[in-house]
Amino acid sequence: xxxxxxxxxxxxxxxxxxxxxxxxxxxxxxxxxxxxxxxxxxxxxxxxxxxxxxxxxxxxxxxxxxxxxxxxxxxxxxxxxxxxxxxxxxxxxxxxxxxxxxxxxxxxxxxxxxxxxxxxxxxxxxxxxxxxxxxxxxxxxxxxxxxxxxxxxxxxxxxxxxxxxxxxxxxxxxxxxxxxxxxxxxxxxxxxxxxxxxxxxxxxxxxxxxxxxxxxxxxxxxxxxxxxxxxxxxxxxxxxxxxxxxxxxxxxxxxxxxxxxxxxxxxxxxxxxxxxxxxxxxxxxxxxxxxxxxxxxxxxxxxxxxxxxxxxxxxxxxxxxxxxxxxxxxxxxxxxxxxxxxxxxxxxxxxxxxxxxxxxxxxxxxxx
Numbered sequence: 305x306x307x308x309x310x311x312x313x314x315x316x317x318x319x320x321x322x323x324x325x326x327x328x329x330x331x332x333x334x335x336x337x338x339x340x341x342x343x344x345x346x347x348x349x350x351x352x353x354x355x356x357x358x359x360x361x362x363x364x365x366x367x368x369x370x371x372x373x374x375x376x377x378x379x380x381x382x383x384x385x386x387x388x389x390x391x392x393x394x395x396x397x398x399x400x401x402x403x404x405x406x407x408x409x410x411x412x413x414x415x416x417x418x419x420x421x422x423x424x425x426x427x428x429x430x431x432x433x434x435x436x437x438x439x440x441x442x443x444x445x446x447x448x449x450x451x452x453x454x455x456x457x458x459x460x461x462x463x464x465x466x467x468x469x470x471x472x473x474x475x476x477x478x479x480x481x482x483x484x485x486x487x488x489x490x491x492x493x494x495x496x497x498x499x500x501x502x503x504x505x506x507x508x509x510x511x512x513x514x515x516x517x518x519x520x521x522x523x524x525x526x527x528x529x530x531x532x533x534x535x536x537x538x539x540x541x542x543x544x545x546x547x548x549x550x551x552x553x554x555x556x557x558x559x560x561x562x563x564x565x566x567x568x569x570x571x572x573x574x575x576x577x578x579x580x581x582x583x584x585x586x587x588x589x590x591x592x593x594x595x596x597x598x599x600x601x602x603x604x605x606x607x608x609x610x611x612x613x614x615x616x617x618x619x620x621x622x623x624x625x626x627x628x629x630x631x632x633x634x635x636x637x638x639x640x641x642x643x644x645x646x647x648x649x650x651x652x653x654x655x656x657x658x659x660x661x662x663x664x665x666x667x668x669x670x671x672x
Contacts, residue, residue: 323356333351411525436520468510476634535571536667543573
């Protein structure tokens with residue numbers, strides 16, 4: 305039986321691409337490289353993105369169509385190659401090439417103000433003149449859109465260097481992305497670990513973060529698949545652990561520190577932040593009331609031989625700033641604004657010290 309290109313194209317015209325409903329010939333998805341060598345047929349299919357969810361099913365349908373409409377003895381299995389219009393996401397180890405320092409913001413438990421610290425730290429670094437990105441990796445409880453007053457923002461995609469990339473929202477000098485921009489804020493995010501990890505990889509690798517001095521990642525509280533995904537995807541420069549002075553929070557902070565310093569992960573701890581260190585009334589800024597205990601995180605830091613890089617007091621304006629989408633770090637004339645500027649300055653010192661004295665962090669290998 306003679307096989308010629310029109311027979312192949314007629315067979316492929318019976319295959320429809322689920323994304324548009326058009327047949328793959330009409331959609332221009334069949335490359336002009338059909339090769340016929342006896343019964344052996346080979347060609348390429350063109351997809352827009354390397355992450356196209358229909359890629360495997362369309363290739364399989366094309367094989368079936370050739371065998372059905374051209375002949376069962378045609379050698380087609382494994383001979384359909386795939387090309388994409390857009391370039392593939394860079395492989396692990398080559399992501400974020402223009403980012404100088406990747407900082408993980410973590411906490412052993414929820415409710416210690418980790419996200420508030422992350423938001424204000426990002427703003428404080430920007431006020432110091434650094435180029436800053438902030439990724440809200442708390443997939444199941446994203447709060448950054450609220451804290452930056454950008455809940456209604458919807459990031460758009462732009463073609464950059466052959467790839468369609470998500471453009472982060474910019475506010476207060478900080479580039480920001482959060483899963484909260486893409487889900488219904490009134491609905492719980494019920495995702496399995498794999499879905500959450502894939503979403504995080506997209507926010508990291510498929511976004512136009514550009515040139516940054518500091519890329520802060522606000523992690524979920526505790527330890528989870530998200531933490532593993534981050535250290536398996538990026539070479540994290542160092543981690544900042546947030547705690548309160550309470551013993552129960554400090555016990556969990558110890559676990560959080562141990563997770564990063566574990567020999568399999570080996571991410572340096574840049575410092576411990578004691579949030580809610582004391583209560584200071586706005587009208588009596590010199591008064592300090594240690595309602596959660598005194599200097600618990602300071603003692604734990606000394607015990608675990610990690611730097612205490614900041615103590616943040618409780619002042620009503622912190623809560624109000626978070627609710628109003630105006631981080632208190634914007635106002636350097638306040639007690640809390642000064643505390644976050646000092647925290648940012650100390651983080652910079654510890655990061656520079658770490659980079660001068662230690663080798664770059666290695667990405668955690670995935671054993672399959």
